[in-house]
Amino acid sequence: MTTPRTPLIAGNWKMNGLQGDGRALASAVADFLKSQGAANFEMLVCPPFTLISAVHDALAGSGVKLGAQDCSTAAKGAHTGDISTDMLADAGCTYVLVGHSERRTDHRETDELVNAKAVAAHTSGLNAVICIGETEAERDGGKTLDVVKSQIAGSVPGSATAANTVVAYEPVWAIGTGRTPTIDEVQDVHAFIRSELAAKLGQDVADGIRLLYGGSMNPGNASELLALGDVDGGLIGGASLKPEDFAAIATSCPA
Numbered sequence: 001m002t003t004p005r006t007p008l009i010a011g012n013w014k015m016n017g018l019q020g021d022g023r024a025l026a027s028a029v030a031d032f033l034k035s036q037g038a039a040n041f042e043m044l045v046c047p048p049f050t051l052i053s054a055v056h057d058a059l060a061g062s063g064v065k066l067g068a069q070d071c072s073t074a075a076k077g078a079h080t081g082d083i084s085t086d087m088l089a090d091a092g093c094t095y096v097l098v099g100h101s102e103r104r105t106d107h108r109e110t111d112e113l114v115n116a117k118a119v120a121a122h123t124s125g126l127n128a129v130i131c132i133g134e135t136e137a138e139r140d141g142g143k144t145l146d147v148v149k150s151q152i153a154g155s156v157p158g159s160a161t162a163a164n165t166v167v168a169y170e171p172v173w174a175i176g177t178g179r180t181p182t183i184d185e186v187q188d189v190h191a192f193i194r195s196e197l198a199a200k201l202g203q204d205v206a207d208g209i210r211l212l213y214g215g216s217m218n219p220g221n222a223s224e225l226l227a228l229g230d231v232d233g234g235l236i237g238g239a240s241l242k243p244e245d246f247a248a249i250a251t252s253c254p255a
């Protein structure tokens, strides 16, 4: 039996915002979701660590979910500058992004590390949003499916279930560039990701895991992306910093 997959509209604020900006943006998203009544989508915002507390307060009672952009694999102790998944849960987060391409590039994060971060998230009761996607050179070399296959094999842990894991497909060359794959390419890669998840975790689990598309999603292209059969939401960077654009993307989810 296929588990229904409620679309998830997730905002990755990256390294943007001071306290006042974070509060204002979170309040606008909260007000929007409250105005929707029984929405047919869920919303998630992932602010930088410094804004988590203020955003948590601003989102109270709205139903908008709170996530972090990264976590440590360690539970606690001598890891200067790191933040554990228990700390994130304690601060009110229910989601954490792991393996975003900017972490993979800037901090040389490997699939093995991303996998361990996802396990840490699961251990603390958090949902892991595991990010994968090919570079432009890999795409040009016809290696997209090979890269995605190997990232799923390496980054998605055996503890992944539909209740604790979301996979975000983000072609690296589409992030922040205004470029996107064609609609057919997005659907084909998402269908391939689901089949790889099925081979690894079983068909039922794979059918329930939400697959997000990320990479220059905006109000102009969201409707056709979100209508695809294996696209269950979006991971949105730039447009998530503009509350009206983020809201317009959310209302583009198919009824």
Ligand code: PEP
Pocket: 012, 170, 174, 175, 176, 177, 214, 215, 216, 217, 235, 236, 237, 238, 239
């Ligand atoms: C992202 O950073 O995850 C992202 C998809 O960014 P943008 O929407 O700006 O391309």
